[in-house]
Amino acid sequence: VARRVTLADVADRAGTSKSVVSAVVNGRAPGVIRFSTDTRDRVWSAARQLGYVANPIARRLAGGRTQLLGVFTYLTVFPLDADDFYHPFLTGVEEAAASRDFDLLLFTRSDAGRRTIYRGGANSLQLADGAVLFGSDEDRAELTRLVTEQYPFVYIGHRDIAGMSYVAGDYAGGTRAVIGEIAAHGHRKISYLRGSHDLEIAADREQGYLDGLRAAGDLEPLIRRVDTDRDLAAAFLAELRRGVTAVVTEGSERAGQIRRIGADAGLRCPEDYSLAGLSGRVYDPDTGPGLTTFAIPRHEMGVAAVDALCELLADPGREPIRLTLPCPLRRGTTVGPPAGLGASERPGTPT
Amino acid sequence: VARRVTLADVADRAGTSKSVVSAVVNGRAPGVIRFSTDTRDRVWSAARQLGYVANPIARRLAGGRTQLLGVFTYLTVFPLDADDFYHPFLTGVEEAAASRDFDLLLFTRSDAGRRTIYRGGANSLQLADGAVLFGSDEDRAELTRLVTEQYPFVYIGHRDIAGMSYVAGDYAGGTRAVIGEIAAHGHRKISYLRGSHDLEIAADREQGYLDGLRAAGDLEPLIRRVDTDRDLAAAFLAELRRGVTAVVTEGSERAGQIRRIGADAGLRCPEDYSLAGLSGRVYDPDTGPGLTTFAIPRHEMGVAAVDALCELLADPGREPIRLTLPCPLRRGTTVGPPAGLGASERPGTPT
DNA sequence: CTGAAAGCGCTTACAG
DNA sequence: CTGAAAGCGCTTACAG
Numbered sequence: 001v002a003r004r005v006t007l008a009d010v011a012d013r014a015g016t017s018k019s020v021v022s023a024v025v026n027g028r029a030p031g032v033i034r035f036s037t038d039t040r041d042r043v044w045s046a047a048r049q050l051g052y053v054a055n056p057i058a059r060r061l062a063g064g065r066t067q068l069l070g071v072f073t074y075l076t077v078f079p080l081d082a083d084d085f086y087h088p089f090l091t092g093v094e095e096a097a098a099s100r101d102f103d104l105l106l107f108t109r110s111d112a113g114r115r116t117i118y119r120g121g122a123n124s125l126q127l128a129d130g131a132v133l134f135g136s137d138e139d140r141a142e143l144t145r146l147v148t149e150q151y152p153f154v155y156i157g158h159r160d161i162a163g164m165s166y167v168a169g170d171y172a173g174g175t176r177a178v179i180g181e182i183a184a185h186g187h188r189k190i191s192y193l194r195g196s197h198d199l200e201i202a203a204d205r206e207q208g209y210l211d212g213l214r215a216a217g218d219l220e221p222l223i224r225r226v227d228t229d230r231d232l233a234a235a236f237l238a239e240l241r242r243g244v245t246a247v248v249t250e251g252s253e254r255a256g257q258i259r260r261i262g263a264d265a266g267l268r269c270p271e272d273y274s275l276a277g278l279s280g281r282v283y284d285p286d287t288g289p290g291l292t293t294f295a296i297p298r299h300e301m302g303v304a305a306v307d308a309l310c311e312l313l314a315d316p317g318r319e320p321i322r323l324t325l326p327c328p329l330r331r332g333t334t335v336g337p338p339a340g341l342g343a344s345e346r347p348g349t350p351t
Numbered sequence: 352v353a354r355r356v357t358l359a360d361v362a363d364r365a366g367t368s369k370s371v372v373s374a375v376v377n378g379r380a381p382g383v384i385r386f387s388t389d390t391r392d393r394v395w396s397a398a399r400q401l402g403y404v405a406n407p408i409a410r411r412l413a414g415g416r417t418q419l420l421g422v423f424t425y426l427t428v429f430p431l432d433a434d435d436f437y438h439p440f441l442t443g444v445e446e447a448a449a450s451r452d453f454d455l456l457l458f459t460r461s462d463a464g465r466r467t468i469y470r471g472g473a474n475s476l477q478l479a480d481g482a483v484l485f486g487s488d489e490d491r492a493e494l495t496r497l498v499t500e501q502y503p504f505v506y507i508g509h510r511d512i513a514g515m516s517y518v519a520g521d522y523a524g525g526t527r528a529v530i531g532e533i534a535a536h537g538h539r540k541i542s543y544l545r546g547s548h549d550l551e552i553a554a555d556r557e558q559g560y561l562d563g564l565r566a567a568g569d570l571e572p573l574i575r576r577v578d579t580d581r582d583l584a585a586a587f588l589a590e591l592r593r594g595v596t597a598v599v600t601e602g603s604e605r606a607g608q609i610r611r612i613g614a615d616a617g618l619r620c621p622e623d624y625s626l627a628g629l630s631g632r633v634y635d636p637d638t639g640p641g642l643t644t645f646a647i648p649r650h651e652m653g654v655a656a657v658d659a660l661c662e663l664l665a666d667p668g669r670e671p672i673r674l675t676l677p678c679p680l681r682r683g684t685t686v687g688p689p690a691g692l693g694a695s696e697r698p699g700t701p702t
Numbered sequence: 703c704t705g706a707a708a709g710c711g712c713t714t715a716c717a718g
Numbered sequence: 719c720t721g722a723a724a725g726c727g728c729t730t731a732c733a734g
């Protein structure tokens with residue numbers, strides 16, 4: 001294998017120094033490093049004759065940057081289920097990384113079967129200039145440590161960790177819009193059947209729910225915690241008996257369960273009750289098509305996370321970046337006028 | 352931002368030299384570079400305390416390994432369509448990389464919008480110890496050059512390039528099995544409506560088709576090239592008029608078209624004609640469920656590609672590795688007995 | 703206006 | 719048994 005042509009070879013041939021060759025080849029204006037147009041031409045022709053190609057690795061080493069962006073997830077990066085929730089984040093990250101001239105480093109190694117950032121004590125993300133992290137199984141202690149060490153990273157998803165940058169979806173706003181949509185159909189008793197965890201996104205949804213009710217004319221909050229499937233069936237039917245005409249819940253899985261429970265009880269949706277999701281797929285194998293919900297701009301969140309990371313890299317001293325992207329309403333077919341309302345009383349279709 | 356911890360820092364702390372730290376950290380047996388177990392322990396504890404992580408760029412420039420496996424595709428790595436054909440390759444690659452203790456390096460950067468291995472003339476894959484490549488839009492000149500440069504890589508897919516390693520699906524065997532299945536139902540005139548390209552996989556399918564006919568008792572080959580959709584309709588109907596009772600074709604897209612053409616002509620499948628795919632999805636939005644075809648073990652191919660690559664890395668001088676993984680028959684509902692055959696004449700269900 | 707030198711963070715002969 | 723030194727191929731102050 002022939003030895004590769006280096007910068008030094010070109011400099012020799014052109015009868016000048018490596019500095020000048022570097023400047024010329026990199027198309028630097030003759031500002032910091034000055035050279036005559038004659039020199040420049042000699043350099044170019046020498047480079048061409050020798051077939052010089054800069055070694056990207058050496059470039060990166062000298063530049064002090066790896067031009068590598070890390071991607072860390074607590075589960076597999078490539079979802080086994082191709083229809084995975086996280087997939088669009090990745091397409092966004094890839095698109096933005098490519099346009100910013102970074103390659104992507106996927107941390108796939110695991111420590112005794114478990115993915116962890118601090119493998120054997122050291123921050124494995126250090127291989128990259130910075131990283132984008134996501135996933136719902138995060139280890140908050142690790143994230144905190146990452147912040148302490150001032151490693152540049154952006155989380156995709158709302159996480160209130162001091163000093164940490166994140167890009168989130170506006171679940172509160174999305175929920176508000178869903179409640180607004182339901183109220184616009186004339187519903188007055190809108191119940192929120194919520195799961196039991198108390199993470200940031202749960203709080204965001206609850207806030208959006210309360211805000212939505214207030215905006216709809218100070219409707220009464222009807223929040224029911226449902227921990228088990230059995231809870232869910234009981235809670236749902238009890239709410240209807242109490243006069244609730246519309247129900248919202250997180251995710252399309254639970255929305256699907258509610259539909260089944262309703263169907264088992266001989267109830268049609270939206271004729272007998274209205275139903276909406278707070279995020280989750282619009283189409284779901286279980287739910288069927290047409291669940292009214294809000295969309296999470298996942299691809300855009302991936303792009304925004306990389307952009308934020310690049311800003312962090314450009315200005316290491318800066319404040320954490322916290323972005324919240326709009327989650328637009330997705331009108332489906334599961335919200336209609338309340339059952340009790342005669343056709344004449346129905347408000348017009350909301351715009 | 353804290354300066355990154357370097358080898359020199361660890362050496363200082365451990366009270367030894369960089370050479371020793373390098374050897375210890377890389378797990379070199381105390382052969383070439385000798386050190387006491389005491390020194391080794393001091394190095395490890397210093398590395399742990401400092402959180403040392405080697406810079407892959409520097410490692411690579413100095414001629415070492417990075418424990419990074421490259422993934423290069425000519426399209427985006429993360430398919431925009433989550434149901435993408437290539438997705439299972441990636442899950443296999445990730446799984447195998449993790450188990451072999453490699454991280455994955457995704458080459459996402461592009462040169463003027465086009466993905467290319469030789470960006471600006473230099474092999475951009477160099478940063479990784481080796482790479483897995485795939486995609487149908489490959490640039491064969493680049494692949495040849497990669498072989499010439501002795502860069503370790505494995506292609507996923509059958510490509511006859513001298514000296515190149517690949518992991519392929521056994522399309523010939525899969526096609527043979529499909530033909531066998533059709534023949535077992537009693538068909539004697541089985542036509543192959545094939546697309547026009549002449550790449551390796553097309554040749555493999557044709558070979559499998561011919562072998563299958565021979566095995567079924569020297570049936571007559573009936574190969575029709577179809578370049579356009581219009582060709583397809585004409586060819587399909589013409590074949591049926593000539594007495595053909597079963598048709599095979601590549602991919603589920605074309606199979607779907609054939610079904611539509613058949614339906615437009617009032618023909619039912621499999622009552623009026625039998626149809627089978629030669630690979631392609633079992634379920635397809637267009638084709639509907641139940642296309643008889645053969646499966647491509649994509650996840651397994653991804654795993655096998657990484658395994659092969661690791662063997663290449665372990666023994667750089669070795670012969671290229673060429674693996675062909677079985678493509679099992681997938682029985683659907685589109686193959687039945689020929690229309691002309693009375694129930695009494697029908698052979699038993701094939702085992 | 704131009705070149706010699708240091709440095710990026712590693713690895714690997716080589717000298718003691 | 720161990721360490722000082724050269725080298726990988728660049729970039730970028732800095733000195734002339």
